[in-house]
Amino acid sequence: MQAPPPSSGASPARSSAGRRALAALAGLLAAAVALGVAELIAGVVGAASSPVIAVGDTVITLTPEPVKAFAIRTFGENDKIALVVGTVVITAVCALLVGLVGLRNRRLGAGGIAVLGLVGALAAVTRPAGGPLDALPSLLGAAAGIAALLALLAPLNPTPRAAGAPPVPPAGGTPADERIVDRLRDVLGSGDRKGAALDRRRFFLAGGVALGAAAVTGAGGRLLQRRFDVAGDRAALRLPAPASRAAALPAGADLATEVDGLTPLFTGNRDFYRVDTAISVPRIRPADYRLSMTGMFDAPRSYTLADLFERTDLIERDITLTCVSNEVGGGLAGTARWVGVPLAALLEENGIRSGSDQLLCRSEDGMTIGAPTRSALEVEDAMLAFGMNGEPLPVEHGFPVRMLIPGLYGYVSACKWLVRIEATTFDAIDAYWVERDWAAEGPIKIASRIDTPAPLRPFRAGRRAIAGVAWAQTRGIARVEVRVDDDDWAQAELSPEVDADLWRQWVLPYDFAPGRHSITVRATSADGEVQAEDRATPFPAGSSGWHSVQVVAA
């Protein structure tokens, strides 16, 4: 007997394209089951062991510096969301392929999911704070994914017919009858005929079950992961009163109350910029918190949070924090009122040795930040902060304890979720960013920024304020000058001087003629440095150059 011509029965071309589409869908559903189950197990083991987070974390660690800088520039503080979305999209593409491969070869398909599971497991285990248990979510997720894939591919089984075997005509039917019935079944999507190519009903049933299982395990896992939340513990904490209060603010300290669009003197905790490598932030229970001092100390000890809270030398200070990644005119700087332990006193009571020039600060998630020992000892108001604007540190900003050293960029001074201070030397060890070729010492460069008028958003011609902020931490700002078009530099009014570690607002009223204008700003520090025009990129030691905006008066 001859094999039927291609036009007989369900067109092989069409049915195999449909089969492949369903196989790809099977791959997607299997991946969804895998990720759902992984989230569920991560709800038991720990949120950071979730494969999406672990893989994202690892991608951050492995990403070359220019790409990372590009991501921060392009996505800003949504860089992590972009990363998670990217991870999920790439996983989805792999899943589609796994489905297609699995249709032809079950073992290869299952192997594909196993490989994805191993990638997740490896990423989770090799995280700085990772342990062997962290492999479980990925591995058990992969096992569930493989089971789902096999169950979903079964109804798509190639039949002997599809493999080229001759059709068996039903008793009493002509080949033509059979062809009609075959087409009907194909259209109706029922394949319970013996030897049917495709059991659509069974596939969609299994698919529905898989989707439900993925949703329930995923949502359940997310719910379970809330166990690791410390919001409640944080809300219940009572901050101690500082022995030394921040300097009183002079009247009219905040010019933003009078000038629309000007950055407020203090940044609210919710509005405070955030820069770190943590996709899921470390969650440290106050009762479990320990700060240990190691390395070049004569009498190193460790501290509980209560030890720090009970001290009688606590200080409250207003300090502007700045990120080295801030572009000219950028928003990666903020000011808060901080409460904490004076750093020099803490280092001295542990007997810091004179040979140490670097404090390697370790975060709970394994991140390291290397601060110069000299600055930690000598910069006034350097501290271990636990209070921010009247509240315990927000979890994203380092709860329960972080370091702050005025005058140094955050990447060399402001370790969040701080659990260990190792007194060492710059020769002995490179911290995380220095390993990635950022400068080892990071003094904050003098900077000034125009907040209003906003670029290219037309405003009514006539008199209005040009305003912004300027900073030169530890030295203070003495003067801010503004140039509009080809005018001479004009001196702006400054907000009252509060502290050299705080930025200052500046305002210059100006009569705008209708049309386009170019505005440029430059600051001078209290010790006489005039901000230079030369542009530098944030990498490797912080940006510099004048901020200019093009504005339109209508």
Ligand SMILES: Nc1nc2c(c(=O)[nH]1)N[C@H]1C(S)=C(S)[C@@H](COP(=O)(O)O)O[C@H]1N2
């Ligand atoms: N543990 C940890 N601490 C960290 C970082 C980090 O990635 N991990 N980033 C640093 C950088 S680059 C900056 S600019 C500041 C930002 O602090 P913020 O997020 O509270 O504004 O935190 C610093 N401390």
Ligand SMILES: [Mo]
């Ligand atoms: Mo930073």
